[in-house]
Amino acid sequence: MSAWIIRAGKGGVRAPEWINGGYIAIYWNLDGADISALSKDDIKALYRTQFPDASRQVVAANAGMIFRFATEIAKGSTVVMYDPATRLYHIGKVSGPCVFVPPKDSDDDDGSYRRAVNWEFTAPRDALSARAKHSLGSISTLFAVSADTLRELKKASNGTPSAAEEEQEEENSSEVREATAEDGIERIKDRVLQLSWDDMEYLVAGVLRSMGYKTSMTSRGSDGGRDIIASPDGLGLESPRIVVEVKHRKEAMSAPALRSFIGGLRNTDSGLYVSTGGFTKEAVYEADRALMPIKLLNLDQLVRLIVDNYDNADMDTRAILPLVRIYWPA
Known part of the structure; x- marks a missing residue:
């Protein structure tokens, strides 16, 4: 079964509500459509109607992410979510289908699509290798986790630290810059923790x-x-x-x-x-x-x-x- 990491909003701001509520989410309305029943091309067309000014690249990237969230993440898939406030990776299993949750009131956001998750264990960032930290700080909101990284997370949850490894550069884009900035915050926290x-x-x-x-x-x-x-x-x-x-x-x-x-x-x-x-x-x-x-x-x-x-x-x-x-x- 595949494993995925999903970012809980900028700076992990939504991590506490995801943990307490037992779910993961993406925050688009898309007219409340059942996106799990749509093909990737259908989602692209729907996205264009909701965001007509979006560039072709943005449409393709976001539609692909929405399709992965609704369809490629199957029930029983492993998901990983990072909480910057506690420096913990939360790992769990998806336990339900993709459902639309409408906004609570007119002043709320556009609603969200959610997947129920049973959170099973946590892994401290400090116990991971530099390679694993880098892979988990990748450029996308939602992306697949490698088998090696998932094994490191499971070892770290048991208190087994990993050795540091060299990192690779990421390509340039606005999403890369945002992800790199957040990764930079985590690296600074790593350094601060080493201070006397x-x-x-x-x-x-x-x-x-x-x-x-x-x-x-x-x-x-x-x-x-x-x-x-x-x-x-x-x-x-x-x-x-x-x-x-x-x-x-x-x-x-x-x-x-x-x-x-x-x-x-x-x-x-x-x-x-x-x-x-x-x-x-x-x-x-x-x-x-x-x-x-x-x-x-x-x-x-x-x-x-x-x-x-x-x-x-x-x-x-x-x-x-x-x-x-x-x-x-x-």
Whole structure:
């Protein structure tokens, strides 16, 4: 039986709803037609009626992807979906036909075509070889997974890491650029995870400086739940005063840790809690119910913040995390 990988929207934004809902989806209306009963040429014709301004190349690419989703992915096929927030590949089996789900209301999107999935196991990205990471970050929204890569995913789900291998270049297109940008985010996360805990604190301070704040680091060992103070004056005397706690570990931060951090803040403070291991649902709840502004940043959010502000980063920050800009033909 074949295996497929499908991207859960840009940046994996739809991954949580797919996991919780037990499905995968593509987000086109196509007039609610039963696309599983259509040939590829029929889907092309239908796509042209819905998107008359689309180029021939776009029609061919999207119609092919829609046909694969509705027809070539059979019941029992293996599907793989990546969640950037947790750095986990979710692997499951398709358990139902292709069905159209209309929009909930007039302000919603155009609806979606869905396939029910029984999610069976997860594989951490960190346990995969460079070759497997590269193949799973390919240019398409939906594409076949090689037998070798699927074997790596299954091994990784059992905690067996793979050796790094060389990667190959991808061809130039807008979809390539988008996929490459997302792959770049993942590569940066790989590098950030290799930083020492003190470099991690300095990196977070550098990001805040790139956003216009001045920062001061607290004394080691007795910070009382605060690693960095950021403010307009650098002394913590002017508002907004941001108190920052940085946790560089694999484990998700719990509610007690958040309560302890919030308890050490002044009423006029804002709190920023950075955790490369993410946060439990209870911890997120604690932050939401706090009386002062509390912002939680997981690894994915932190790296995207770094990328967005890297042009303004100082030399100290760039030394901790060297990045290069890639230019593409317009």
